[in-house]
Amino acid sequence: MVLLKNLILRNDTLKDIFKECSSEKMDFLINGISSNSKEIKKGYIFVALKGQKLDGKDFITEAQKKGAVLTVAENLKKDNVISLKEGMSRKVYSLLLSCFHEKQPKQIIGVTGTNGKTSVVEFCRQIWGQASWKAASMGTLGTKIDTSNEKNNILKSNENLTTYEPSRLYEQLHFLARKEVSNLAIEASSHGIDQHRLDGIKFSGAVFTNLSHDHLDYHKNIKNYYSSKKRLFTHLLNPNSSIAINIDDSYGEKLHNELNKSNHLILTFGQKEEADIQIVSSNTNNKSIDLTLKFNNKIFQTTIGMIGQFQIYNVIASASICIALGMDPDFVFKSLGYLKPARGRMEIVSDNENKSLVIIDYAHTPQALLTALSSLKHFAKGKIITLFGCGGNRDIEKRTLMGQIAYQNSDLVIVTDDNPRDELPSKIREDILQGCPNAIEIGDRNNAIKFAVSKLQDNDLLLIAGKGHETTQTIGMESLPFDDYTVSKEAIKNIKKIGITS
Structure with missing residues (x-):
């Protein structure tokens, strides 16, 4: 629990939104935050979100009866209601939760793209684990923790979502930090980015794998789909973050060109000669692939125990972001031979x-x-x-x-x-x-x-x-x-x- 005035001091956006709250409200003791009226208890903040079928505004009375001391909603002037501009409620919800569950792992990377997200976060976790770092991955397969005391501990999600809903997401981040997990790789879906679920995360790195036809029922067209992915790199990263981009993908090349003047450290990967980490050659065996890679004019050779040419890109994506974040290239490339594929991926x-x-x-x-x-x-x-x-x-x-x-x-x-x-x-x-x-x-x-x-x-x-x-x-x-x-x-x-x- 935390006083509202101390909660909002943790984020500049929240300070601005809540600046007109009375001193009485500022002294409210906040015990929790939820967008589900059924979960509201005494001392909670209720955030009224509009979904595809239901509107949270219809449940404000129920939430207040159950003990909500404050409600956050868009375009609603009422007592004990913080009124937001249109389209702000989901962002504010994530920011409130991130400030309530204050702790997060020190280094968090987001992995986005149509395909490969699950494998890349899994490979990053494994590479960090080989360096004896306390690492975790979060996404489609749940939250996997790889620490010295908890090898491959899995916290499953019942949501069946690539990127968790904010209430679970920030609670899990806090839990991982309490477990002293230092490095986390998280799947950043286009839905999760577009719906502001990740806006409260302190990202220090991001990976773009590829982009192709998917989720057009939600995004309507490929341009909107790409824009949602791009938002991870333009709006959610901390200054001077690290980025890895697949420039063999046409949208990856487009993203690289659009980010080239940013203050981030960008490492590109792919078969193209201009790639920072170049896939020089690959040779498929029965159940493995021999790889020759080039980085900083130096040749590296390794064998990965997987099948599927696309796994090469997933492996190199994870290597690229790890190197961009400062890991020793020799160690990273040697570690690739020990990687194991994610569950249900080839x-x-x-x-x-x-x-x-x-x-x-x-x-x-x-x-x-x-x-x-x-x-x-x-x-x-x-x-x-x-x-x-x-x-x-x-x-x-x-x-x-x-x-x-x-x-x-x-x-x-x-x-x-x-x-x-x-x-x-x-x-x-x-x-x-x-x-x-x-x-x-x-x-x-x-x-x-x-x-x-x-x-x-x-x-x-x-x-x-x-x-x-x-x-x-x-x-x-x-x-x-x-x-x-x-x-x-x-x-x-x-x-x-x-x-x-x-």
Whole structure:
């Protein structure tokens, strides 16, 4: 708990917003902050946010009855209400929470891009861990802590969000700081950036991985999508921060050009000769990739124990930001050989007796699916079977495009369900099938995976795409237990007993 006058002194924006509060209000003892009226207790500040379906203003009376001593809302002149300008409530909510949960790890980097965020934050945490630093990563896989006493401790999130909602986010930052975590890599989604969830974080670094078609149901067009990503670099970074940018990506090159006159230290990476960290060559082996890299006119060679050409960019992205932040390049490049892939990212389930491979990957965008399949072609000796679906209540435009990509890069395509949510599953599959009319349609994902495994012959490769690390399948309002890895593992064990009909 903290006095309101002491709380707002921690941030200049809050000092300005609350400057007309009476001395009586300034002496309010604040016990918590929430935008959910159901969570309000005595001494809380209630921030009325407008969502897609509900408006927080409709719950102010309920919040006050439950003990809210102060309410923050946009364009509302009432007693005990701090009235904000239009569009300010989410930013103020994050700032209030960051000041209430005051502690944060000393060094925090944000990783943004359409694909690769989860892997990059995971790799950064591992590199820092190899240096015996107390490190953590936060995002799609939850909060993972890697300290001397707590190796790979995972704090799972029930929100199923890449970037947590502010109430959980700042509480977790405070928790990590109390655990003496010094370095944190956090996934910065376009939604999280656009909705000001990250505005209270003291970022000292940021990474741009790539940008391609995704989330256009929310952003409406690619220009808005890019602008949301860019905001991490132009509005949220501390002065003189470190930045790593993939300049092989057209939007990465654009971002680099637009930031080139900033006061930040920027390291670029990619295959282009002008990249600060250049990928000189790569050679794909059975389950590893040999890399030759160039930095400061010096050649570095390493082997990463992963499959998938795109993992090269994820690995080099993490190396780039670590070096930009001051880590010794020799140490960083040597550490790459010890990195382990993130859960559900080009994850090999097991080898079958007939030397076929089953691989789980989170690829759920057109570019991610194309990149995954293109990578697998490098070492596929037999047929490539692709199994995937598309989520409901999400970007409709990508469905047919993903169908086309699967059709053009696979020998067999199986279209199934992937978190249909409130949409009719058959309609989602129908949209996908417009791009791959010869695909086999099996709605039940469990049966689809079993069927796909049963079709594997000598040296074939099965890519199960879309869900990766997820352990639930959302149908309607219900999230049911479901794990691609577990189902495929069981199917491999019982391959001789399978009898499935589509």
